[in-house]
Amino acid sequence: MESRPLDALNKSRGxxxxxxxxxxxxxxxxxxxxDIHINVVLDDAEERANGELIRKxxxxxxxxxxxxxxxxx
Amino acid sequence: MESRPLDALNKSRGxxxxxxxxxxxxxxxxxxxxDIHINVVLDDAEERANGELIRKxxxxxxxxxxxxxxxxx
Amino acid sequence: MESRPLDALNKSRGxxxxxxxxxxxxxxxxxxxxDIHINVVLDDAEERANGELIRKxxxxxxxxxxxxxxxxx
Amino acid sequence: MESRPLDALNKSRGxxxxxxxxxxxxxxxxxxxxDIHINVVLDDAEERANGELIRKxxxxxxxxxxxxxxxxx
Amino acid sequence: MESRPLDALNKSRGxxxxxxxxxxxxxxxxxxxxDIHINVVLDDAEERANGELIRKxxxxxxxxxxxxxxxxx
Amino acid sequence: MESRPLDALNKSRGxxxxxxxxxxxxxxxxxxxxDIHINVVLDDAEERANGELIRKxxxxxxxxxxxxxxxxx
Amino acid sequence: MESRPLDALNKSRGxxxxxxxxxxxxxxxxxxxxDIHINVVLDDAEERANGELIRKxxxxxxxxxxxxxxxxx
Numbered sequence: 001m002e003s004r005p006l007d008a009l010n011k012s013r014g015x016x017x018x019x020x021x022x023x024x025x026x027x028x029x030x031x032x033x034x035d036i037h038i039n040v041v042l043d044d045a046e047e048r049a050n051g052e053l054i055r056k057x058x059x060x061x062x063x064x065x066x067x068x069x070x071x072x073x
Numbered sequence: 074m075e076s077r078p079l080d081a082l083n084k085s086r087g088x089x090x091x092x093x094x095x096x097x098x099x100x101x102x103x104x105x106x107x108d109i110h111i112n113v114v115l116d117d118a119e120e121r122a123n124g125e126l127i128r129k130x131x132x133x134x135x136x137x138x139x140x141x142x143x144x145x146x
Numbered sequence: 147m148e149s150r151p152l153d154a155l156n157k158s159r160g161x162x163x164x165x166x167x168x169x170x171x172x173x174x175x176x177x178x179x180x181d182i183h184i185n186v187v188l189d190d191a192e193e194r195a196n197g198e199l200i201r202k203x204x205x206x207x208x209x210x211x212x213x214x215x216x217x218x219x
Numbered sequence: 220m221e222s223r224p225l226d227a228l229n230k231s232r233g234x235x236x237x238x239x240x241x242x243x244x245x246x247x248x249x250x251x252x253x254d255i256h257i258n259v260v261l262d263d264a265e266e267r268a269n270g271e272l273i274r275k276x277x278x279x280x281x282x283x284x285x286x287x288x289x290x291x292x
Numbered sequence: 293m294e295s296r297p298l299d300a301l302n303k304s305r306g307x308x309x310x311x312x313x314x315x316x317x318x319x320x321x322x323x324x325x326x327d328i329h330i331n332v333v334l335d336d337a338e339e340r341a342n343g344e345l346i347r348k349x350x351x352x353x354x355x356x357x358x359x360x361x362x363x364x365x
Numbered sequence: 366m367e368s369r370p371l372d373a374l375n376k377s378r379g380x381x382x383x384x385x386x387x388x389x390x391x392x393x394x395x396x397x398x399x400d401i402h403i404n405v406v407l408d409d410a411e412e413r414a415n416g417e418l419i420r421k422x423x424x425x426x427x428x429x430x431x432x433x434x435x436x437x438x
Numbered sequence: 439m440e441s442r443p444l445d446a447l448n449k450s451r452g453x454x455x456x457x458x459x460x461x462x463x464x465x466x467x468x469x470x471x472x473d474i475h476i477n478v479v480l481d482d483a484e485e486r487a488n489g490e491l492i493r494k495x496x497x498x499x500x501x502x503x504x505x506x507x508x509x510x511x
Binding site: 222223224225226227228241243257283284286287288289290291 | 313315317319324325326327331332333337349350351352353354355357358
Binding site for chain 6: 441442443445446447476502503505506507508509510
């Protein structure tokens with residue numbers, strides 16, 4: 001069992017995740033990278049708002065302090 | 074008696090907790106991990122808003138600075 | 147006379163206090179622990195909004211950056 | 220003449236001050252303690268909103284990051 | 293020519309300045325002190341909102357993180 | 366595969382990117398520079414709101430803490 | 439080519455720039471000084487809201503954390 005949140009997040013590398021933001025937007029993509037600020041990079045990402053697809057945006061950098069939750073897609 | 078808040082939080086590891094966010098969403102799950110920023114990982118989690126189940130989301134990473142309170146489910 | 151705010155807060159350990167949050171919720175409970183971030187743990191706590199009891203929640207961890215004021219219940 | 224803001228604040232120790240918060244509440248009390256985060260403790264305090272007395276609350280701890288201004292009552 | 297913002301601010305010591313806050317209030321007074329957080333102390337200050345005098349408040353401590361701009365009165 | 370978010374961002378240097386802000390404005394330009402705070406400089410930039418061109422602004426410095434996401438234009 | 443955002447900003451010293459704030463106000467003036475927090479000092483400045491001149495304010499100190507973008511006037 002992992003005892004640290006970033007270890008748990010590390011297990012999602014290479015997998016599809018949903019990243020939710022404080023402004024209620026969602027970014028769904030393959031978790032490529034993250035750091036201690038929870039800055040995140042997703043590949044093959046798409047943006048959604050209220051569950052609806054807004055656009056496909058390829059690779060996206062998400063600034064950590066705008067993120068609320070991250071979970072498996 | 075614990076004298077530090079994180080010691081108290083540590084006693085909830087492996088137990089069901091409710092994590093409330095500044096945006097009024099709640100995440101209920103088994104507390105797997107947390108760190109000094111209060112970044113939290115919950116297993117077998119579900120998201121609720123105003124007490125109603127929104128969706129089951131498995132393992133979820135919650136960024137600490139979005140959290141207001143954590144208590145036993 | 148204490149010259150530091152945390153010393154004053156320390157005198158409330160084991161006593162009933164009211165913790166008010168930026169979102170206008172109140173948590174009333176026995177002050178068990180706090181740290182330099184003003185993260186707080188209350189025992190035998192209840193949540194109130196606008197003075198009305200919302201629910202009893204036992205032990206609660208309150209993240210410091212959501213707190214506005216703490217005073218004796 | 221003091222050249223540092225905290226020196227000026229220190230001159231108000233033991234005197235009645237008004238502490239205004241970002242949420243527009245005011246706390247009026249005797250300045251007992253403060254620290255570099257501007258966490259403040261007031262004795263014999265009362266809470267006001269829009270200039271009207273809400274309640275008397277004795278000693279109150281005010282978290283620094285919620286404060287906008289402090290001046291003599 | 294000064295190359296650092298705090299050097300420029302230092303030239304206003306002892307002069308009348310206007311300090312504007314994120315909540316749109318203005319404090320006009322004689323700049324007595326400031327620090328690297330831009331915590332500011334004004335003497336002979338008055339509070340204004342939307343350009344109108346609200347009240348005279350003598351010496352006022354303004355917490356830096358609530359300030360947007362400072363300029364000569 | 367890059368394991369750090371800033372490495373991924375670095376691959377976009379010299380390319381057209383879209384920088385979205387918390388206030389919903391977008392800046393589209395050639396990524397010239399960024400730092401660990403995610404302060405960003407774009408060349409040949411234009412500002413958009415809700416997808417519509419507001420104005421062309423040449424080189425623009427965007428303060429990191431206002432940014433939500435960055436992706437290829 | 440500069441690789442750091444502050445180097446790019448440094449090239450605007452002595453030139454007219456537009457500084458936009460989170461509260462949608464704009465300050466247009468000659469960039470005299472800035473620091474790593476992006477605290478900025480402008481000379482011969484004027485304040486605008488929604489593109490309209492509000493007032494001329496001479497030299498102005500703008501606190502960094504209120505700034506969204508800076509670009510040539």
